[in-house]
Amino acid sequence: MEENITDAIRLLSQRAGLSLSDEEIEKLIPFYERNKERLETLHSADLTREEVAGIFPPQWSAG
């Protein structure tokens, strides 16, 4: 299991252009695992209606 996580971190970091040492990867494992748990909440959310948008809805006003 831990080997898979190490491989995943190595692969993802290499894709990003980083050359992490074994020690650095080891240090990242608990953070990676914690974020992975938190991501499950995000990926299980019902976001069917949602787009990637960055504007305020027009009905919002300061009044």
Added chain:
Amino acid sequence: MTQADNIREYALRNFVEPARSEGRTEVTIRAGDVATGMLAAGLLPAANFPNVCQSLQGKKFRRLAELEEPRRTGPRQGPNTTYHYVFTAARRASSPRAGAMTDGAASRRRNELCSLTIRESGLLISSGQLSPVELTKAFLERIEEIDGRVQSYVTVMADEALAQARVAEAEVLQGLYRGPLHGIPIALKDLYDTKGVRTTGQSKVLEHRVPTEDATTTARLKEGGSVLLGKLAMHEFALGGPKTSLFEQARNPWNLDHVTGGSSSGSGAAVAAATCMGSLGSDTGGSIRGPSSLCGIVGLKPTYGRVSRYGVIPLSWSLDHCGPMTWTVEDTALMLQVIAGPDPKDPSASQAPVPDYLSQLRGDVKGMVIGMPRHYFFDTESGLDPETLEAVDKALADLEALGARLEEVEIPSLAYAGISNTVIMLSEAFAYHRDNMVSQPQNFGDMVRTRFYQGALFTAHDYIQAQRARSLLKREFAETLQRVDVIACPTSVTPASRFEDVDPLAALGRPSYSAPFNQTGLPAISVPCGFTGAGLPIGLQIAGKPFDETTVMNAAYAYQQHAGWFERRPQL
């Protein structure tokens, strides 16, 4: 402004200043004359003599006007109550030690000056009663005396500050008054670009970086005549934590063994320690409001787009906000007034008009509907400190007693706010810092490097889902804010922890009470609402509709004036 503020200002302008300009050493003020004058000017709805009398003999008025304790004649209340004051300067001049204050007197004078608010100092400067040079010297001496312990400054600009103060003084004397920040000593988080002055983001990566241009906010503060005392400590690149690759970390003025919160650590510490009158912080997940809460000051994250981000080292483009950190809500309004507005250099800066913030601070919350998402922000089982909960509940009860209506609201998508903010912030941060992470990783501090590496491990799918969750959050907040005027909650989950107790991994498990307002872009303020048994400050957070900073500040101002926590200062 409260009625008491109006009374003080009216008396200052119509009684104290004329007496002083005539060279008199004393001034006599009759309550009836003040009330009649204000009634005629439409400044007082009805002659309220108890309020007039109370405001005229109060410590705040005496300090503002530099008057000694008055001798009262006539009845205690009513139009014939009359106060006879001696000007503080006249008393000093008639003392046998005139011209040479003792060390103790000089130190008291300096501390008095440093504990004035921006608003109070501005009134004194504009009326020629306070010298920007004397004020700036007082702050520089205080920095020299206590900042070795607080460590809030990474660069002190003594020579430049004094030069700016001399210019401000000359301009005021010539009648060229630029506004409420003219001659006011402020400081900036060390990620605001300052032309010719090193700006590092508190990272070794940028150790020798000297910008050739001011950030838009820096330029606007300069145009407003403020005096820049220096650059302030921060978490490395606004993210790392209290250990950085460059400079010491700021300490909490209420207890130096405790953190200030981040990332605007020095901005919070310097205002709380009275080593500057106001500062600018930046806020990507709570970095203005968190340190404000933990340091017992006021901090505003304005609406996304309200204040230009040009010339501010980014952490996460879509979540970064710039805003003021000050001792009082009025001071926050004054700083926001100067820095807000469109900026062609920042594509995200809004064209929305900027209202006159100070004039709209009425301190009235009658009929205001305050939404409380208790399911997320008031849950001790998810880590909320019980003393914080108690203080915030008491503050909300106070607001209710002042005439607001409390309403519980549900915002289910808050469940995703923590992780979506983490994904968006760290992904964007890694994208910005990626080249330096590849070429010089050793120059990043351990804490920030570990966090940026996490940003490299999220996938595009994670990032897109986080942005979609953000859209849902914005929609639900929009629906909620159709029914309520503001949303109130604690600013921080816990008060300031000890340095040795900082644990970045444990922090990942805690909810963030500030990040939802970065994702929605809504304006949110932190205002002090009490102290723990150990004497550490607690903050109340109030958020509102986009570009409605006025309502947000007004609610905070009403509470501030009612609760009076701003009267308490840390002992250093």
